[in-house]
Amino acid sequence: MHIYLDNAATTPVDKEVIEAMLPYFETAFGNPSSIHSHGRQARSAIENARKTVAKLLNCSPSEIFFTSGATEADNLALTGSVFSLDIKNIITSSIEHHAVLHTAEWLDNNGFVKIHLVELNKKGIVSLKSLEKILAANSGCLVSLMHGNNEIGNMLDLHEVSFLCKKHNALLHSDTVQTIGHFPFDLQKLKIDFLVGSAHKFHGPKGIGFIYINSENKIGPIIHGGSQERNMRGGTENIAGAVGLARALEIANQDMEVKRSELVSLKSYFIARLKEIVNLEFNGDCLSQNSLPHVISISTPKHEVNEMLLFNLDIEKISVSGGSACTSGAVAGSHVLNALGIEEDRGVIRFSLSKYNTVQEIDQTIAVLQRLFK
Ligand SMILES: Cc1ncc(COP(=O)(O)O)c(C=O)c1O
Structure with missing residues (x-):
């Protein structure tokens, strides 16, 4: 064994997820941008998937955008907020996933932002005192701290961090890849600007993820092309992937x-x-x-x-x-x-x-x- x-x-992908995805390879394979019935079928599948994800997170479907995974979603949150929302400082930690750290470093190395690293104790727990000190000393801040660490399992109190961010007028992004599907999220209660998920971490397929962007934040795309995902991400949508992600999240929430x-x-x-x-x-x-x-x-x-x-x-x-x-x-x-x-x-x-x-x-x-x- x-x-x-x-x-x-x-x-591993749940069997029910595979079953939910199969029609979108075989019969309902249309491109959602096409106006004929095959296209409309695909359009309705992706919009239903979006509604399902939004319902499970208690947000509006217009706040959910499908991506190729969490790496892209993290890139979009950081880069989008720097270019569209006048972010000058990114506050993060040395134990973030590279999807966040390398993006922040790229933005810093190219002169768009300054990175600030919060202090951690020996176990890697974020010092909220250090976070507050950095927040108090800087304006135009985006805080990017992961909810659950994929290597050592540490978890962050997102509500506390959210409170500090609101107090200091900072935006908050969290890489929630390891907690989506394990913990409930209520985005009416948790005040957060961006969070991300990746289907293959909760028994869904690889190559599909999503970003929640709070409707108060209008950011631009990082992938330019067609008008898909309400102009946030060019490229023909991964219909089967989105259907699989939504089904996997539904199962995870049961x-x-x-x-x-x-x-x-x-x-x-x-x-x-x-x-x-x-x-x-x-x-x-x-x-x-x-x-x-x-x-x-x-x-x-x-x-x-x-x-x-x-x-x-x-x-x-x-x-x-x-x-x-x-x-x-x-x-x-x-x-x-x-x-x-x-x-x-x-x-x-x-x-x-x-x-x-x-x-x-x-x-x-x-x-x-x-x-x-x-
Ligand atoms: C915490 C965390 N963030 C981001 C990612 C990247 O996700 P994806 O594989 O969907 O790009 C992973 C996956 O390894 C992860 O564990």
Whole structure:
């Protein structure tokens, strides 16, 4: 049996999602810009998908724009607000996803904004004091802080951050990729300017995501072309993708609390079993109640097996990652683990769970780790 414990990188697509998507490849394949019936069918599918997403987040469909994924959505939030809303300062952290950090760095390197990094404690928790200090000293600010960290599982209190942003007249963007589908969002209650989601993180297809743009913010596109997505993103729409995203989000929202508490139980069990391994350490804030229900990051005991750790686990038919999916597994490859000062002579494993994982899989993984670190 192959064990997949890399769900923060991507998740398997739910069967019902595939079924919902299939007609849009086979029969309802029209281009929504066409005026004939095939086109109208496709138009109605994407607008229904938009309505579904908007309903689940409690916002207006006109505030949801489909994108190729969260990387594009993050780029759009940052670049769009700098070019259209006169943002001069981006306040972010050193442990954001590269979709945010590299975009902010590009904007800074090209003289459009100045980046300010908030202080973090040893576990990578954002100092709200430091955030407020930077907000008080600067005007024209966009705060971009992720809701849940994909490598170490830390979570941010978005309501607190939103309160500080409103107090100091700053815009707020959050990369909510790891929390959409796990936590409920009510955008009438949470005052936020931009948030983003990616279907493949919640059992939907790859290559489709969305951005919520609060209607008070009128920003321009970063992808120029046709008038699709109300002039916000040129290019023929990914109809099957949008339908799949909406269906996946719907499924994620059904019994969300139950599914989350099942994940939390599985995570707690996994943590308890990992503690049996001597000299293993947990990274970031993943042990706390206020962390992502599906992410555990560990530093393994010093041992020669660390050199080829992920490779060894792969041979044992266990798929995990080092820091994030886009790093090789070497500690030096992860800017997040580097920012936390994680010791380089240890191995790092990020385990990330989904509703499809079982206690048996955890037990089997622990047995392999015990054998490797004997
Ligand atoms: C926190 C976070 N932000 C952004 C992304 C990028 O998402 P996408 O693959 O949809 O571009 C990811 C995926 O790795 C992520 O985990």
